Amino acid sequence: REGAGINVIEVTDGYVYDAGDVRVKAFEVDHRPVAPAFGYRVDFRNDSVLVSGDTRYSQNLIKNAEGVDLLIHEVAGATESALARPSTRRAFEHHTTGEEAGRLFATIKPKLAVYSHIILMGGFELSQLMADTRKAYSGPIVAGEDLMGFHVEGERVIQVEQPK
Numbered sequence: 001r002e003g004a005g006i007n008v009i010e011v012t013d014g015y016v017y018d019a020g021d022v023r024v025k026a027f028e029v030d031h032r033p034v035a036p037a038f039g040y041r042v043d044f045r046n047d048s049v050l051v052s053g054d055t056r057y058s059q060n061l062i063k064n065a066e067g068v069d070l071l072i073h074e075v076a077g078a079t080e081s082a083l084a085r086p087s088t089r090r091a092f093e094h095h096t097t098g099e100e101a102g103r104l105f106a107t108i109k110p111k112l113a114v115y116s117h118i119i120l121m122g123g124f125e126l127s128q129l130m131a132d133t134r135k136a137y138s139g140p141i142v143a144g145e146d147l148m149g150f151h152v153e154g155e156r157v158i159q160v161e162q163p164k
Contacts (some may be wrong), residue, residue: 011026012026024042030055031056033094037054039051039064041068047152048152049152050064051116057100066108069111071114073116074116075096075117076092076121078119081122083121098128098131098132098133105136112141112142113142114142114143114148130143148160
């Protein structure tokens with residue numbers, strides 16, 4: 001029973017944790033009609049990680065991602081036949097496409113961009129998401145997987161650990 005307890009902490013824009021060398025900032029992203037929706041930036045000494053949360057292309061995310069080392073961002077792709085269904089189109093419109101992710105990554109210029117919360121509708125392939133992203137972004141990118149880990153170490157290239 002104790003393990004099933006829920007401790008709710010409501011957040012707003014701004015720092016939600018600040019202790020020692022670690023700061024965590026929440027910032028609003030655009031996931032309408034769901035509001036509020038937040039992304040998070042974690043800064044540890046001179047290293048930083050940003051997690052987009054569910055969002056469309058967001059200028060506020062770009063603003064909060066300035067100088068970030070690791071950018072973990074949701075992404076979605078859908079076939080034309082899937083988008084012909086109103087329910088699929090509505091769901092798709094609340095997320096970031098591969099092309100939009102490419103524009104975000106090219107603007108932010110992280111040391112590594114990682115797809116997360118990968119939404120593929122109607123048989124859309126991950127390879128097509130990558131191709132769409134590559135229209136605007138030529139930097140390092142990986143498709144995240146469960147249990148994947150990352151090391152952010154100053155100016156060094158971020159190392160990726162594959163799931164075991």
